[in-house]
Ligand SMILES: Nc1ncnc2c1ncn2[C@@H]1O[C@H](COP(=O)(O)OP(=O)(O)OP(=O)(O)O)[C@@H](O)[C@H]1O
């Protein structure tokens with residue numbers, strides 16, 4: 176536990192030691208705000224809620240989260256620091272967990288940067304704070320899901336560009352698995368149960384419920400198990416590729 | 420007593436390259452092993468396996484009794500390892516890095532402070548403590564890596580080219596440091612600087628093509644040089660036959676070569692059997708044969724020559 180905390184602290188500090196953190200937060204806030212106001216019609220809707228804001232999160236995350244996740248392992252491998260890390264008395268699982276936690280906390284910090292929007296809505300109207308809070312939770316969980324997938328892909332390569340593109344592709348499939356694009360690939364040959372199962376795997380579907388303020392244990396369980404599974408796979412990849 | 424570091428039959432293959440081929444040796448407390456070998460000999464690969472970074476295809480390594488594959492963390496806790504090129508997090512300062520390593524290694528606050536002070540002092544890092552590592556010069560980066568490796572005062576040290584890129588003063592300083600701490604530890608350093616072997620190592624292991632081709636004391640290695648303890652004398656050509664006869668009578672002389680100098684004098688070079696010490700015997704033989712010698716010199720085998728012979732034959 177202590178080791179994980181130490182590693183997480185180091186990782187988190189690394190974000191703020193480089194311009195990465197600031198660039199990311201600024202871009203995230205700009206896009207989140209811009210999309211909400213111009214594309215989402217936040218003002219025109221005239222409603223005291225943040226639906227216009229949250230509906231774009233999956234799309235923002237699709238590109239921004241792999242941008243964070245791509246470096247987690249690929250960079251360590253490229254610069255050789257992975258040899259430094261893995262010859263300290265640190266387990267691969269601990270390192271995987273710590274890197275994920277630090278990156279996830281970081282996306283959380285970026286998300287907290289959007290709270291002024293919430294305050295604005297509260298001043299202008301009377302939003303359902305429970306719904307907004309749930310939507311924030313859902314958004315953060317979704318970021319975690321994307322992140323865990325991206326970290327996994329990053330562990331498989333020392334090339335950050337490959338890590339990014341691969342992560343975007345896989346995240347896209349997970350996001351879309353409820354939609355026709357992916358469903359069509361299964362329809363016709365796979366039994367209905369599989370079709371349904373694939374639909375249940377959809378990040379989008381699980382996020383939608385939360386973003387509307389519905390706290391369903393199944394959605395929470397979905398994100399928790401997606402993250403846990405990705406971390407287990409991530410650890411296996413790191414162990415397998417040790418020193419290569 | 421159990422050796423602090425023990426490698427047995429370590430083997431690693433990369434595709435068709437047999438990088439390390441059944442490498443085995445044991446290092447006792449107090450020993451400093453110089454790990455030598457030409458580029459690509461497999462030194463780094465062997466060290467990586469020993470440090471638990473690379474899984475061996477066959478064989479095993481034990482650090483202070485702990486198997487590096489089965490008890491990785493216990494073994495690594497007792498090991499200080501400097502990887503080739505001293506990789507470390509460029510965005511951190513040496514100060515932050517040492518703090519991080521101390522926490523990961525579980526040093527308590529007081530010990531961490533004391534040890535940090537010691538290594539910063541010994542490796543002269545005070546000046547660069549707050550400068551990001553990526554902006555440090557190569558030698559300073561190496562010293563930071565070294566500081567991180569010895570911070571927890573480990574029983575076993577494996578250092579891959581620890582003095583590469585250091586200036587002469589720092590090379591000296593690091594060698595002194597290693598000699599000083601060697602008493603309670605088992606140390607393995609890889610190096611291409613053969614004088615380092617004389618300066619710090621109590622033993623030399625030479626690797627070539629992934630295999631150990633020599634494992635000896637530095638002095639023993641030197642004896643394998645073809646010119647070790649050769650004695651050359653200069654004398655008047657008139658005395659040549661007398662001296663050769665006297666030298667032939669000595670037991671330890673393998674052969675005698677001769678060369679003519681311009682001034683009518685002659686030079687005889689006697690090569691000893693198996694690098695034996697013959698200087699005194701040659702001088703005594705000349706005395707008793709009443710041959711006046713204008714000059715007498717002896718040579719010492721150079722590790723370079725031995726190294727070349729050992730590693731080009733294979
Ligand atoms: N990850 C790897 N993949 C493929 N081959 C490798 C890998 N690492 C090392 N090798 C090969 O293994 C052999 C031994 O390399 P190693 O780095 O151990 O040599 P070395 O003795 O440390 O050399 P140097 O003195 O140049 O540091 C070389 O032929 C090298 O190309």
Ligand SMILES: [Mg+2]
Nearest residue numbers: 462463464503
């Ligand atoms: Mg090497």
